[in-house]
Amino acid sequence: xxxxxxxxxxxxxxxxxxxxxxxxxxxxxxxxxxxxxxxxxxxxxxxxxxxxxxxxxxxxxxxxxxxxxxxxxxxxxxxxxxxxxxxxxxxxxxxxxxxxxxxxxxxxxxxxxxxxxxxxxxxxxxx
Amino acid sequence: xxxxxxxxxxxxxxxxxxxxxxxxxxxxxxxxxxxxxxxxxxxxxxxxxxxxxxxxxxxxxxxxxxxxxxxxxxxxxxxxxxxxxxxxxxxxxxxxxxxxxxxxxxxxxxxxxxxxxxxxxxxxxxxxxxxxxxxxxxxxxxxxxxxxxxxxxxxxxxxxxxxxxxxxxxxxxxxxxxxxxxxxxxxxxxxxxxxxxxxxxxxxxxxxxxxxxxxxxxxxxxxxxxxxxxxxxxxxxxxxxxxxxxxxxxxxxxxxxxxxxxxxxxxxxxxxxxxxxxxxxxxxxxxxxxxxxxxxxxxxxxxxxxxxxxxxxxxxxxxxxxxxxxxxxxxxxxxxxxxxxxxxxxxxxxxxxxxxxxxxxxxxxxxxxxxxxxxxxxxxxxxxxxxxxxxxxxxxxxxxxxxxxxxxxxxxxxxxxxxxxxxxxxxxxxxxxxxxxxxxxxxxxxxxxxxxxxxxxxxxxxxxxxxxxxxxxxxxxxxxxxxxxxxxxxxxxxxxxx
Numbered sequence: 001x002x003x004x005x006x007x008x009x010x011x012x013x014x015x016x017x018x019x020x021x022x023x024x025x026x027x028x029x030x031x032x033x034x035x036x037x038x039x040x041x042x043x044x045x046x047x048x049x050x051x052x053x054x055x056x057x058x059x060x061x062x063x064x065x066x067x068x069x070x071x072x073x074x075x076x077x078x079x080x081x082x083x084x085x086x087x088x089x090x091x092x093x094x095x096x097x098x099x100x101x102x103x104x105x106x107x108x109x110x111x112x113x114x115x116x117x118x119x120x121x122x123x124x125x126x127x
Numbered sequence: 128x129x130x131x132x133x134x135x136x137x138x139x140x141x142x143x144x145x146x147x148x149x150x151x152x153x154x155x156x157x158x159x160x161x162x163x164x165x166x167x168x169x170x171x172x173x174x175x176x177x178x179x180x181x182x183x184x185x186x187x188x189x190x191x192x193x194x195x196x197x198x199x200x201x202x203x204x205x206x207x208x209x210x211x212x213x214x215x216x217x218x219x220x221x222x223x224x225x226x227x228x229x230x231x232x233x234x235x236x237x238x239x240x241x242x243x244x245x246x247x248x249x250x251x252x253x254x255x256x257x258x259x260x261x262x263x264x265x266x267x268x269x270x271x272x273x274x275x276x277x278x279x280x281x282x283x284x285x286x287x288x289x290x291x292x293x294x295x296x297x298x299x300x301x302x303x304x305x306x307x308x309x310x311x312x313x314x315x316x317x318x319x320x321x322x323x324x325x326x327x328x329x330x331x332x333x334x335x336x337x338x339x340x341x342x343x344x345x346x347x348x349x350x351x352x353x354x355x356x357x358x359x360x361x362x363x364x365x366x367x368x369x370x371x372x373x374x375x376x377x378x379x380x381x382x383x384x385x386x387x388x389x390x391x392x393x394x395x396x397x398x399x400x401x402x403x404x405x406x407x408x409x410x411x412x413x414x415x416x417x418x419x420x421x422x423x424x425x426x427x428x429x430x431x432x433x434x435x436x437x438x439x440x441x442x443x444x445x446x447x448x449x450x451x452x453x454x455x456x457x458x459x460x461x462x463x464x465x466x467x468x469x470x471x472x473x474x475x476x477x478x479x480x481x482x483x484x485x486x487x488x489x490x491x492x493x494x495x496x497x498x499x500x501x502x503x504x505x506x507x508x509x510x511x512x513x514x515x516x517x518x519x520x521x522x523x524x525x526x527x528x529x530x531x532x533x534x535x536x537x538x539x540x541x542x543x544x545x546x547x548x549x550x551x552x553x554x555x556x557x558x559x560x561x562x563x564x565x566x567x568x569x570x571x572x573x574x575x576x577x578x579x580x581x582x583x584x585x586x587x588x589x590x591x592x593x594x595x596x597x598x599x600x601x602x603x604x605x606x607x608x609x610x611x612x613x614x615x616x617x618x619x620x621x622x623x624x625x
Contacts, residue, residue: 024296030292040303099299106277
């Protein structure tokens, strides 16, 4: 139980991922699949961001980094959140927005051609 | 000399900048798109070749982007393995762009500018994935090539949209798995640089998180390369893509994913971890046996030329994955050699399918009747590609298959050897069936005399024939020199002790 609670952030991202995966694979409506895809990607972003967070830590900007005090101040990495995962996720967010855009554009094209976004109805028309 | 020094970066920069140029100049004049793309691809091939030559002369190159030292900055690493893959990608893209000119003008007259922009961006992504020595940078480039691939496929005919949509969904799952795996590695090691990971990871080999990271990355890459049973997106997506897009996507995307699998297995993790610590090799070789058999049998069931070729890709991916997981020197050499050979063979066959679509309009096998008389040169080149697929010496396909079979014997995986032989037999049936169809004339109509069935030679246009002939000659030349390639290039990419 303690294991569950102490790692609750990971459980949340696993839950989100499974919700997304379920929607992507099991839903019949194409837009719902796209939403599932978005949730899936967001889950991974949340996972990364949570790994960079620390208790009692602040944003990773060194205060009073310039001037006379800079040489005396001891900088302890434990006092700062890890900025790298957050920066990586900026890129991943851009990628996921791009994917979302392509997927929605495809949905639009499919709707114009088949007049529906339900996968089974499209399959019927393709037969 | 500066250009020589900077060649590793130019390999990515040239196609990337040409995408902007194509977009801007294409707005004013559509006819400028093709020359810019052609120039960019030729320059890229030059940069890739000079980089490979430099690697052969001086050993692996590490290129620091922006001058930042490796564990913090992004590093491009070029060694013998990816030097070879880079030249293959650049050469196939150059040939594909030459083929694309007329094909695009016919199939996508409204979207010439968009096509070439996506084309060069896809090449950028593929080359970048091959060059990079940074695990996260690889994810970004993976997605660049994937997104442009989705769009290129969606330019195709009616059913392409749905095929592309399925590819988006599965491709995104694959890339996300890869990203998640990299996340686990980062948590465990605090580094994203492949060389750095290689040094830090051995102390952590016993942990479950590293094992999970390896599995996630592996599954992600498998989805991208359409390894059985994760191949479901591939046949439809590649069948309904425009011919010119198919010629670029089909030979390269799966092969680059195989390269990434090899890179992750040998340069991020190590041969010791992958083959000795984990006991996955047995089941994965069985899985690739299933992939080979499944791909071959389904190819046999198709009546559509392109769809048949797509199932053959599924089988070929099985060859390469199985070859790597045999964990023997011969097996890995065969898999690496097969990356090059299969890229060329698949390109040859897809260009042939593209020419058939251009000249005849159909893709059914029955449309091929009488082609030997109508297009003797095209069919001769196709025959070389087909013989290489079957594995007839002295074509390139024979030699990689030979190495794979030697690897299978060395590893004692006789089921893998049997699968290779069965698949060769099935390929022989498939291609001799096509050759037989193409030898015979279409059924003469009773109303016409025998005179009118005297088919006139009507060859494909030169710009389509050129890439086909170059690649057909290339298949024979690479076949003849495969011993040299293995002993001078591939040998150095094998892990020590194999």
